[in-house]
Amino acid sequence: MVFERYxxxxxxxxxxxxxxDFYLLKERKIxxxxxxxxxxxxxxxxxxxxxxxxxxxxxxxxxxxxxxSGIVAAFFLLFVLTTFYFHYRLNELQSMLTKLAMEISARKxxxxxxxxxxxxxxxxxxxxxx
Amino acid sequence: MTHKVLIMIPAxxxxxxxGEVVKSTKALYPDFEVIVIDDGSADxxxxxxxxxxxxxxxxxxxCGGGVVIQVGxxxxxxxxxxxxxxxxxxxxxxxxEIPKLLNPLIQGEADIVAGSRYLTxxxxxxxxxxxxxxxxxxxxxxxxxWDGIEVTDITSGMRAWSRKAIQTLxxxxxxxxxxxxxxxxxxxxFIAAKKNLRQKEVPIEVLPRSHGKSKSFSRVKMLLYPIxxxxxxxxxAFS
Numbered sequence: 001m002v003f004e005r006y007x008x009x010x011x012x013x014x015x016x017x018x019x020x021d022f023y024l025l026k027e028r029k030i031x032x033x034x035x036x037x038x039x040x041x042x043x044x045x046x047x048x049x050x051x052x053x054x055x056x057x058x059x060x061x062x063x064x065x066x067x068x069s070g071i072v073a074a075f076f077l078l079f080v081l082t083t084f085y086f087h088y089r090l091n092e093l094q095s096m097l098t099k100l101a102m103e104i105s106a107r108k109x110x111x112x113x114x115x116x117x118x119x120x121x122x123x124x125x126x127x128x129x130x
Numbered sequence: 131m132t133h134k135v136l137i138m139i140p141a142x143x144x145x146x147x148x149g150e151v152v153k154s155t156k157a158l159y160p161d162f163e164v165i166v167i168d169d170g171s172a173d174x175x176x177x178x179x180x181x182x183x184x185x186x187x188x189x190x191x192x193c194g195g196g197v198v199i200q201v202g203x204x205x206x207x208x209x210x211x212x213x214x215x216x217x218x219x220x221x222x223x224x225x226x227e228i229p230k231l232l233n234p235l236i237q238g239e240a241d242i243v244a245g246s247r248y249l250t251x252x253x254x255x256x257x258x259x260x261x262x263x264x265x266x267x268x269x270x271x272x273x274x275x276w277d278g279i280e281v282t283d284i285t286s287g288m289r290a291w292s293r294k295a296i297q298t299l300x301x302x303x304x305x306x307x308x309x310x311x312x313x314x315x316x317x318x319x320f321i322a323a324k325k326n327l328r329q330k331e332v333p334i335e336v337l338p339r340s341h342g343k344s345k346s347f348s349r350v351k352m353l354l355y356p357i358x359x360x361x362x363x364x365x366x367a368f369s
Contacts, residue, residue, distance in 0.1 A: 025361070026368040028307045032361045095307060098193050106204035109165065109187045 006073065010049025013077050017042035017084060030091050038084060045080065133236065135162040136211040137228070138202035140195060141219035142169040145178050148219045152182035155217070155225040165205065166219065169198045175219075196314030203300045206293075215290045222337050223288045230332045231290035241295040241327040244281070245288035245334030264355045268316070271359055278323035281331060285315055288334055298325050313358045320366040 021038045024030035030038075048054050137155055141148050148166060155164050166179035170192035179186050187201060199216065206214040213235050217223040223245070231243045248266070269284040291299070302321050322329050 022364075025365055028365070032313060032358055032365065035361055036357055092307070098197055101190050101193055102197055102201050102204065105167075105187050105189050105201050106208065109185065109205045109209075111163070111185070111209055 007049050007052065009073075010077070011046055013081075014042040014046035014049065017045070017081070020084070024088055030088055031095075034087060034091050038087070041080070132161065133212045133232075134210065135159070135232065136202070136206050136209070136214045137162050137164045138199075138205070138214060138216050139164065139166045139179075139184070139219045140169060140198040140202070140216070141166050141171060141175050141179065142192065142195075142198075143171045143173050143175060144219040145171070145173040145175045147221040148175050149178040149182040151217070151219055151221055151225070152179055152184040155228075156183050158225050159228065162215075163211070165202070167198045167201050169193060169195070196317075199314060200300075200303055203291075203296050203303070206291075206296050207300055210293070211296075212293055213290060214296055216287065218287050220339055222339060224335055224337065227288070227334050228290075230334065231288065234330050234332065235290055235292045239328070240330035241292045241298075242322055242329045243290045244283065244286045244329065244331050245336075246281075246283035246286055246331040247334060247336040248282040249331060249333035250335060268355055268359045271356075272316070272319060272363075275363065276320060276323055278326070279319055279329070281319060281329070283331065284319055286331075286334075287315075288336075295322070295327050298322075298327060313355075313362055316359060316362045317366070320362065324366065 017038055021030070021035055021042065025032075025035045137159065139148070139151060139155070152164055152166060155162075164184045166175075166184045166186045168176050168179070168186055168188040170189050176186050176188060187205065189198065189201065202214065202216065205211075213232055215228055215231060217225060217228070227245065231245060234240045234243050248269075265283060265285050269281045272284055273279050273281055299318065299321060302325070319329065
C-alpha cells in the first residue's frame with residue numbers, strides 16, 4: 001500500500017495525537033472523557049487522510065468543493081494540535097482547581113459531634129466502669 | 131463497642147428530597163454522623179439539609195459526583211470514622227437498609243460493600259431498558275476481564291467502606307493528577323481490586339425517583355458507558 005505525501009502527513013499527525021493521548025492517559029494528566037474525544041478526533045483525521053474520497057464526499061454534502069492547498073492543510077493540522085495542547089492544559093488546571101476545592105471543603109467540616117471526642121469519652125467511661 | 135459511623139449524602143439541586151432523606155436517616159441512626167456534601171447547588175438544598183439537622187459541607191462550585199465522594203473520604207479519614215456509608219439525596223435509597231451494608235464490614239467479611247438492585251426481584255428495581263442494559267453489560271465485562279471483581283451493579287450509589295478501604299482509596303486518589311468523576315465507581319472497583327480490598331455486594335431495593343431526573347445517568351451517558359468502560363480498563367491496566 002503506497003501513500004501520497006499528504007496522506008502520509010495526515011496519518012502521521014493523527015498517530016502523534018493518539019500516542020500523546022495514550023501517554024497523557026497513562027500519566028493521568030488527562031481525563032477519560034477528553035481521552036475518548038481526542039481518540040475519536042484522531043481516528044477521523046486518520047480516516048480522512050487515508051481515504052481522500054471522504055473529503056470529496058464532505059465537499060459534495062456541504063457544497064464546499066475546493067482544493068485544499070498544502071498551506072491550508074498545514075494550518076488546519078497546526079490548529080488541531082494547538083487545540084489538543086490547550087485542552088490538555090485546561091484539564092490539568094481543572095484538576096488542580098478541583099483538588100483545591102476538595103481540600104478546602106473537607107477542612108471546613110469541624111464535626112457537629114467530633115467522633116474523636118466521642119471515642120475519648122467512651123474510653124473514659126469504660127475505664128471508670130472497670 | 132460503639133462504632134463511629136459517617137453517613138454521607140452527596141447532593142446537587144435536591145431541595146425537594148434532601149430534607150426527608152436526612153430526617154429519616156437521623157431518626158433511624160441518632161448516633162451516626164450525617165453529613166450532606168453539597169456540590170454547589172443553586173437551589174435550597176443546603177438550607178433544607180441544615181433545617182433537617184444534617185451537618186453540611188459545600189463545594190465552592192459544581193465539581194461532579196466523584197469529587198463529592200472524595201470530600202466525604204477526606205472527612206472520614208480526618209475525623210477517624212470506623213465506617214463510612216453513602217446514600218443518595220434523591221430518596222431512591224432506603225436508610226433502613228444501611229445495616230445490610232455495615233454488617234459485612236463489622237464482621238470483617240469485606241472492606242467495601244455495595245448495594246445491588248440486581249440481587250433482588252423487587253419490581254421497584256426495574257429501570258429503563260437502556261440503563262439496565264448498560265449497567266448489566268458493564269458489570270459483566272468488568273467481572274469477566276478483571277480478576278477479583280464480581281459485580282452485578284457496578285454503578286450502585288449505595289455503598290459502605292471500612293476505615294482501611296477509605297485510607298487505601300484516598301492514598302490512590304491523592305497520588306493521581308487528574309480527578310475523574312463521571313465513571314467514578316468503575317474506577318474505584320478496579321482500584322479496590324488492584325489494592326486487594328475485599329468487595330462484596332448485598333441486595334438492596336432502589337426506589338423510583340420521586341422528583342426530577344437522574345443527573346448521573348442519562349440515556350446518552352448510559353449508551354456511552356461501554357466506551358468509558360473501555361478507557362477505564364486501559365487506564366487501570368496501564369497504571
